[in-house]
Amino acid sequence: MTMDAFNALACPLDGEPLSQADSCWRCPAGHSFDVARQGYLHLLPVQKKRSLDPGDSKDMVAARRRFLNAGFYQPIAEAVGQAVTTSTADTKPLACLDAGCGEGYYLRQLAASNMDMALALVGVDISKWATLAAAKQDKRPRWLVGSNANLPVLSGTLDCVLCLFGFPVYSEFARVLKPGGILIQADAGPDHLRELREIIYPSLKPEKPSAIDAPDGFSSLGTETLRYSLTLKSQDAIADLLAMTPHFYRAPAEGRARAETLETLTVTVEVTLRRFVRDSAATTTTPR
CATH class of the missing domain: 3.40.50.150 (Vaccinia Virus protein VP39)
Known part of the structure; x- marks a missing residue:
């Protein structure tokens, strides 16, 4: 290579x-x-820029790095x-x-x-x-x-x-x-990290249906769903998972506190993978 x-x-x-x-x-x-x-x-x-320091914070990036390098999302x-x-x-x-x-x-x-x-x-x-x-x-x-x-x-x-x-x-x-x-x-997907979300939120909102149409300028090449169970066996791994997601900021303080007491957690990983091809006739403009 x-x-x-x-x-x-x-x-x-x-x-x-x-x-x-x-x-x-x-x-x-x-x-x-x-x-x-x-x-x-x-x-x-x-x-x-919309803020002085946009995007993920230093702590969120560090948590994501530890979690991903541990191989939890290798599939x-x-x-x-x-x-x-x-x-x-x-x-x-x-x-x-x-x-x-x-x-x-x-x-x-x-x-x-x-x-x-x-x-x-x-x-x-x-x-x-x-x-x-x-x-x-x-x-x-x-x-x-x-x-x-x-x-x-x-x-x-x-x-x-x-x-x-x-x-x-x-x-x-x-x-x-x-x-x-x-x-x-x-x-x-709809069940992604459901078990964690059930712990940190008082109740779960109904999932919005995912878009199935191809966006403008593209044609669909198909959709697949990846689903597997993941067991985290330490407080640190659970904390890293929570810290690298938007749920860390969206969840109420009491929900995050409940997550901090967990020593092990099994969660569902559900990911929708979609492939599109750029249409040959699509027109584009160069941004300024």
């Missing part, structure tokens, strides 16, 4: 191509972006890798972006499970803490601080986009994908 950094980057201010010179990336208009000492590139302009990573391989078997090299990459677990697992593929990888996350953690663990992919709403990638340059438990922006995914490119989306 060869794994390289993806280099077809776009200026987040004007959408023009970025070129690298040593530790700096510049566009023709002179906008300049320095590579951080840890190896990631910050391409989220301050005027496009999900394997299913994603299989979906990529099935959909892009003839693509060489494979240019793949993880939109909302977190600390990079799924891109690293994709590379590890496809040793015979040539890969050009890029991970984008709005959290600088997540991107920093990703860069510390693997220097080979391109790690970017950026937003799914304005991906700092040139139009029509990607073979595959992953959106795993993230916030999909389908117009942007269609823009950056080549015609015939693949979007793989993973979302929590």
Whole structure:
């Protein structure tokens, strides 16, 4: 396997191509972006932030890193890798972006499970803490601080986009994908972590039906459901699971307190995996 950094980057201010010179990336208009000492590139302009420190916090990222590196979601990573391989078997090299990459677990697992593929990888996350953690663990992919709403990638340059438990922006995914490119989306199913949710909430709200139609610019390639039981055998593992989910902030204090007393917990993992292909006739515009 060869794994390289993806280099077809776009200026987040004007959408023009970025070129690298040593530790700096510049566009023709002179906008300049320095590579951080840890190896990631910050391409989220301050005027496009909704807060001073958007995305997952340092503590959430650390909890996710511990939990994922323990292998608890390995079956999900394997299913994603299989979906990529099935959909892009003839693509060489494979240019793949993880939109909302977190600390990079799924891109690293994709590379590890496809040793015979040539890969050009890029991970984008709005959290600088997540991107920093990703860069510390693997220097080979391109790690970017950026937003799914304005991906700092040139139009029509990607073979595959992953959106795993993230916030999909389908117009942007269609823009950056080549015609015939693949979007793989993973979302929590109705019973995902139900046992934990029953502990931390007074009652559970009815689940909203998941979207089944293909988004504009895409056609569906099918949907599958991954479901398995997971037993966590320590308070630390349970705390990490809770801390890496939005439930940590949504749950009432008394619910979080109940979770803190648990020494073991068996939960259902249920994930819906959907695959889409970018239509050849789709039209896209370059964001400004």
